[in-house]
Amino acid sequence: MKSVFILIVSACMSMSVVAQQPQEGESPTKPSAQQPAPTDQQQVEPQPTAKQWLQRLSNSLRQLNFDTSFVVVRNNRAEPYRWLHGIEDGRELELISLLNGPRKEAVRVDNTVSYFESNQQPYSVTTDSISGPIPRAFTSDIEKVHQSYDLVEVGKSRILGRPAQLIRLVSKDKQRFGYWVWLDIESGLLLKAAIINGEGELLEQIQFTHLTISEHSNEMLKQLLEAELPKTHDNPLEVSQAQLNWRVNWLPNGFDMLESNQHFVETINLPVDFLLFNDGLVDVSVYVSATDEAPRKSSINQTGATVLLSQIREGYEINVVGKVPAQTANAIADSITFN
């Protein structure tokens, strides 16, 4: 065990020495501001559109070997993460781990994602992307996102010492937050992301602090190939596809239901009816549970961009959680009717 640690630590140290050297010729150079404008009219390459940029992001996140660190900033709290991705023996390997506080990490081997958290049993899920600080939408189909957001190419700036292209995901209505992403012009990878509310205020951001793109995948990732991953999550108390005696009558356009079940909320053992909606970028959960408490108007708690709205009426407690504006959460909660 000890020798493993030493090995890893030395590997990390050597990596950080090599770090910050973007490898030239790693990816085909992009048509970009880096190149002097061609004088010959025939050779003018079309500027990639915002959508193409995001497709490229998705490809880069799946195909490149990278080792990167980033910090998620919300309220006055910063959470540092390390994120590794690589291809080894034709298998896609990925690791995201929180570096401060109790351990929290996720690893992915092809289509198996395993989560390790300090306060619960590790479990695996069959999916092709890790759910964590980086929005899943960045590695999946951009078409879905495009239905609810306008993709706008804004301008270039310098992030993490690299030339970057800023792309804005602007909500087509006022029911959701906007996302700004800064992409590395050279590799197409993410360098910074921010969630902005309707008033243009910054709610949450992800700032990368280090990025190394390499020819080969990281040693740490290779170990994942030999690791025995935990079993698939199985909750015996969960009733999926349950018949619920209530319904949500309003959602912003573009939100589809991903999940409908009845389960117990851990630690407080509260039985809840649960619905999960997604618009390609943002997840919204609706919880309904019976309660004998007195009716209460909506109260909002917000951390970063995540809003938790809670109200009690007609003998039910309704909680709406997600990275949406409070008004949206409130409208969703208010639209619920009971049979």
Next chain:
Amino acid sequence: MSNKNSESISAFLDSYETEGLSIDDLKQDHQQLDTFGRYHMIGDIMRGETGQYIMPDLANNIAVAIAAEPTVLAPQKAPSLAHRVKAKVVQFTKPAGQFAIAASAAGLMVLGVQQANVVEEESLVPSQVFQPMPFGGVADPVSYNFEKPSITQQKQDLIKRQQKLQAILLDHQKQIKLQASSSQPEQRQEQPEK
């Protein structure tokens, strides 16, 4: 006007000349006489020249006041800070059932993260900007709660609600994680552009 009067009395007391105020005038007006006396008393006390003469009276008054106080048998215990702290920490102190590869992967973290392990990862500390309601949504002014026990009860309810919100937030994140990806990018291999 009485302020002005007091000023002149004070000045008179300090042997300054004051217009239209003599010892005879003072004798005429009870209120002014009282003030005059009081100022002398204050001066005496400050100079420590009171002697014994006010003590019996004062002591008697205190004795009477004490006798008149209702007897408090069991003072209400104030909700201690420990309650709150405990409530916040409880879900993060569970023992870690852990796993081998994560351990190796986390090698560098293990070295760096020996200190303060009790960091809440998603605290519900409301941001300054977004706080339309007090935390638990309990908006009653404190003055409504004339029964002391109900305040304690409220605090406990608040803690309970906070725990509940925390649990729901964590559950929300977990439910998202449990989703098998529904939106498989189908044209993943396709190069974006060239």
